[in-house]
Amino acid sequence: xxxxxxxxxxxxxxxxxxxxxxxxxxxxxxxxxxxxxxxxxxxxxxxxxxxxxxxxxxxxxxxxxxxxxxxxxxxxxxxxxxxxxxxxxxxxxxxxxxxxxxxxxxxxxxxxxxxxxxxxxxxxxxxxxxxxxxxxxxxxxxxxxxxxxxxxxxxxxxxxxxxxxxxxxxxxxxxxxxxxxxxxxxxxxxxxxxxxxxxxxxxxxxxxxxxxxxxxxxxxxxxxxxxxxxxxxxxxxxxxxxxxxxxxxxxxxxxxxxxxxxxxxxxxxxxxxxxxxxxxxxxxxxxxxxxxxxxxxxxxxxxxxxxxxxxxxxxxxxxxxxxxxxxxxxxxxxxxxxxxxxxxxxxxxxxxxxxxxxxxxxxxxxxxxxxxxxxxxxxxxxxxxxxxxxxxxxxxxxxxxxxxxxxxxxxxxxxxxxxxxxxxxxxxxxxxxxxxxxxxxxxxxxxxxxxxxxxxxxxxxxxxxxxxxxxxxxxxxxxxxxxxxxxxxxxxxxxxxxxxxxxxxxxxxxxxxxxxxxxxxxxxxxxxxxxxxxxxxxxxxxxxxxxxxx
Numbered sequence: 001x002x003x004x005x006x007x008x009x010x011x012x013x014x015x016x017x018x019x020x021x022x023x024x025x026x027x028x029x030x031x032x033x034x035x036x037x038x039x040x041x042x043x044x045x046x047x048x049x050x051x052x053x054x055x056x057x058x059x060x061x062x063x064x065x066x067x068x069x070x071x072x073x074x075x076x077x078x079x080x081x082x083x084x085x086x087x088x089x090x091x092x093x094x095x096x097x098x099x100x101x102x103x104x105x106x107x108x109x110x111x112x113x114x115x116x117x118x119x120x121x122x123x124x125x126x127x128x129x130x131x132x133x134x135x136x137x138x139x140x141x142x143x144x145x146x147x148x149x150x151x152x153x154x155x156x157x158x159x160x161x162x163x164x165x166x167x168x169x170x171x172x173x174x175x176x177x178x179x180x181x182x183x184x185x186x187x188x189x190x191x192x193x194x195x196x197x198x199x200x201x202x203x204x205x206x207x208x209x210x211x212x213x214x215x216x217x218x219x220x221x222x223x224x225x226x227x228x229x230x231x232x233x234x235x236x237x238x239x240x241x242x243x244x245x246x247x248x249x250x251x252x253x254x255x256x257x258x259x260x261x262x263x264x265x266x267x268x269x270x271x272x273x274x275x276x277x278x279x280x281x282x283x284x285x286x287x288x289x290x291x292x293x294x295x296x297x298x299x300x301x302x303x304x305x306x307x308x309x310x311x312x313x314x315x316x317x318x319x320x321x322x323x324x325x326x327x328x329x330x331x332x333x334x335x336x337x338x339x340x341x342x343x344x345x346x347x348x349x350x351x352x353x354x355x356x357x358x359x360x361x362x363x364x365x366x367x368x369x370x371x372x373x374x375x376x377x378x379x380x381x382x383x384x385x386x387x388x389x390x391x392x393x394x395x396x397x398x399x400x401x402x403x404x405x406x407x408x409x410x411x412x413x414x415x416x417x418x419x420x421x422x423x424x425x426x427x428x429x430x431x432x433x434x435x436x437x438x439x440x441x442x443x444x445x446x447x448x449x450x451x452x453x454x455x456x457x458x459x460x461x462x463x464x465x466x467x468x469x470x471x472x473x474x475x476x477x478x479x480x481x482x483x484x485x486x487x488x489x490x491x492x493x494x495x496x497x498x499x500x501x502x503x504x505x506x507x508x509x510x511x512x513x514x515x516x517x518x519x520x521x522x523x524x525x526x527x528x529x530x531x532x533x534x535x536x537x538x539x540x541x542x543x544x545x546x547x548x549x550x
Contacts, residue, residue: 044220044233046138048118049508050131055079055122057131058234058508061110066135068095068103069234070122074537076237076244076505082124089116101238113139222549230503230511230549237509243541244505247485249534252527253477255520258455260415260429260474262466265458268407270380273399278305280394280402281374287390288403296382300403301390304374315367322364329357383407386468406468411459413439415474416452420444427457427476428522434489436524437461439474475522482519484527488540492518492526493547502528503546505537511546 046061051073058069068086070079078101086093086105095105110116116135122128222232222240232240281302288300333353339345387404396402413429427439439457446453457474459466491502493513500518503511516531532538539546 044231044509046135048133048135050120050133051508052129052131054127055124055129055131056508057120057122057133059118059120059133059135060234061107061135061137064106064108064110066095066105066107066110066118067098067235068105068120069101070103070124071234071237071508074244074246076242076537078238079122079124082122084123085121087119087121100235102235110135110137111139113137224549225510228513229506230513230546231509232511232546232549233509240542240545242539242546244537245487245491245540247487247528247532247534247536247538249483249485251481251483252486252521254480254482255522256417256419256421256476256478257520258415258417258474258476260413260457260472262459262468262470262472263412263414263456264386264406264468265410265412268381268410269383269386270405271401272300272377272379272403272405273401274303274375274377274396275398276303276305276375277396277398277400278303278374280390280392280396282390282392287392288385288388290385290388292385294379294382294385294405296379298379299376300379301377302374303377303396319364319367322360322367326357326360326364329353329360333357377402379403379405381405381407408466409463411463411466411468412442413437413457413459413472413474415455415457415476416450417444417455417476418452420453421455421476422479424455424476424478427474428524429457429459429472429474431466431470431472435465437466437472475520477522482527482529484519484529485532485534486521486525486527487538489524489526491538491540491543492516493543495547502532503539503543504532505539511539 044060048059050057054073056071056073056076060067060069068084070082070084071077072079080097080101082103084095084103086095088105088107089109093105095103098104107116114137116137118133118135120131120133122131220233220235222230222236224230232242281304283299283301288294294300333350336345336350336353340347340350383405384407385403386406388402390402415427421444424441426441429437429439431437438460440460442456442458444453444455455474455476487502492500493502494500499515501513501515504514506512514532517529518526519529521527
């Protein structure tokens with residue numbers, strides 16, 4: 001009895017050891033996949049960088065090919081249409097230009113991995129340069145992580161472990177005399193072990209594909225790094241249209257910033273006013289609408305003066321007197337004509353009587369005309385109707401403004417200065433939308449207007465989209481000078497805390513924010529007083545896009 005129990009115990013122990021071998025190997029293999037392998041990198045694909053005084057180059061490895069991006073070093077402008085020759089481990093090769101401006105080179109020798117040194121010869125117009133660049137790539141292999149994990153991925157190992165497990169069960173079956181049940185159980189356990197190894201191997205393949213997809217998706221994504229700099233791949237820089245400039249310190253005239261508004265040119269605008277009070281009436285074409293272009297001398301309407309009762313009585317009395325005088329003179333002229341035929345009256349007396357009769361008739365006609373003819377409202381200048389409130393039947397007072405005519409192609413700017421502007425010949429103005437206007441100095445007044453002096457400028461160039469009364473900011477250069485770095489206004493970005501800063505191009509694909517103190521210089525540039533040294537590359541276009549990268 002004791003011997004039988006010992007045989008059964010040994011068989012069970014052997015089966016337990018064989019059973020524990022498979023999950024232990026699987027657990028070790030799973031731990032190698034998830035713990036030992038480094039996490040997926042958020043950086044871009046393997047790449048190399050090189051730069052010279054003229055060009056900046058970035059080479060990006062993409063599978064069995066290399067994309068080469070060539071830009072101007074100072075301006076970050078893509079170099080297209082250039083001739084490139086690359087010295088590779090397989091000999092000289094010529095990359096082909098892609099639609100996005102990159103140059104693609106077939107690189108099957110990247111499969112071995114490791115460090116690859118290239119020499120790129122660039123010929124662009126009148127510039128020629130040679131740039132060495134190195135790329136560090138991992139070796140490409142088709143083996144799955146499961147196959148490299150250990151013995152648990154080898155089918156022979158699985159069969160060996162399963163065979164030991166079956167042998168142990170058979171011994172236990174002989175001892176217990178339950179052969180059929182234990183054999184079936186052993187076959188099922190062996191099949192389960194093999195399927196588990198296959199399933200785990202498939203899971204490793206899927207996990208590897210997922211990590212590769214993550215790396216591919218994050219390859220061309222701009223991102224803000226932990227040190228505050230912004231990583232922007234060259235392909236994304238082409239989309240953002242990022243441009244840069246090399247800073248240079250110089251002396252610039254100090255600029256006075258004045259509030260201003262647009263006014264019409266006094267020589268090209270005018271008012272249509274009524275000289276007498278009366279009732280408005282339209283012309284045959286009706287009253288002109290706002291924005292209608294009119295010519296000088298066009299009749300825009302009529303004003304019919306009303307006649308008071310006393311005025312009408314006086315007019316009728318005057319008409320009666322004139323009618324009576326006309327009747328007397330007519331009879332005198334008829335008598336003189338008869339006497340002149342017989343020689344009793346001279347010819348001179350007859351002519352004087354006729355002239356007197358004609359004058360009386362003209363006076364009578366003018367009085368009648370004054371009762372019926374209205375006053376015409378005539379356009380004093382050519383332009384467009386900027387303002388008008390004419391309504392048929394409306395009563396207007398003497399000197400009332402019925403229409404305001406403005407020539408939109410001739411506009412001025414009136415700025416208010418709290419200091420005397422001396423020596424100003426030109427200036428610039430910016431609207432609320434950021435539009436810049438060139439101005440020409442016309443004169444300054446001496447009258448005090450709310451403790452300020454009006455200064456007039458004429459707008460030079462296109463005035464489309466501007467309107468009278470529009471507010472803007474006028475920048476007038478003065479004789480005082482300041483030393484600083486002039487950069488475009490598009491380079492300046494304002495943070496959420498109100499601090500101004502610019503982005504420095506510290507690397508081919510890296511941009512660092514720099515806090516600065518800036519003052520307005522003109523309508524298109526600002527003057528950086530501190531925060532950036534001379535000789536640095538500053539982003540001049542697209543800085544606001546870098547600010548949104550997270």
